[in-house]
Amino acid sequence: MTAEATTRATAGAEAVKSRADFWFDPACPFAWVTSRWIGEVEGVRDVETQWHVMSLSVLNEGRELDPDYQRAMDQNWGPVRVIIAASELHGDEHIKPLYDAMGTLIHEEGVKDRPEVIRRALEQVGLPSSLADYADSDEFDAQLRASHKSGIELVGQEVGTPIVAFNGTAFFGPVMTRVPKGHEAGEIWDASVALASYPHFFEIKRTRTEHPKAG
16 A cells, blocks of 8 residues: 555544434533533544434423423423424434524523524524424424434433433433533543443432533
């Protein structure tokens, strides 16, 4: 093999990235922080992320909930239904942009009205405003539940969002309140994958003393 061919082969090998899968509900502030961390990880590790919807509303079906939390679960059907509808009708490539737009509105701009979040997010990513109608439709609920199930089956029912799967390892979280940057983001990724890959490791936890903040 010539030196030039060797260089091309090496470059091709280096271009192959490992795939991570990330399940999110756009309403979850902890998933939002973790998703911003994954973006940092992609800059320092050979990882490319595929994005999937899961639903806190589905997860909490049939549970006895505080009335305020139940109202939140009722409202949170809308955004995930719209993302699933956009994926089904226009392609999976719209999942991440819609999540980014909705998450920014909800968690960074503090927009609480879900119809407004949906309307503005669709406008920002250039998708038809008519997709907002799916917020109150169960037409694609089978696909939503299938996407949710594909993530939750990897880690069990006693977790929430987000779920991350990587090279045969899946884990809930990590739950963080700030976004690690650069080299630190990569180190936390390495540690998370190492812990989760040990088949007899299940949980590290401590009481949260602050609210999540992505900025």
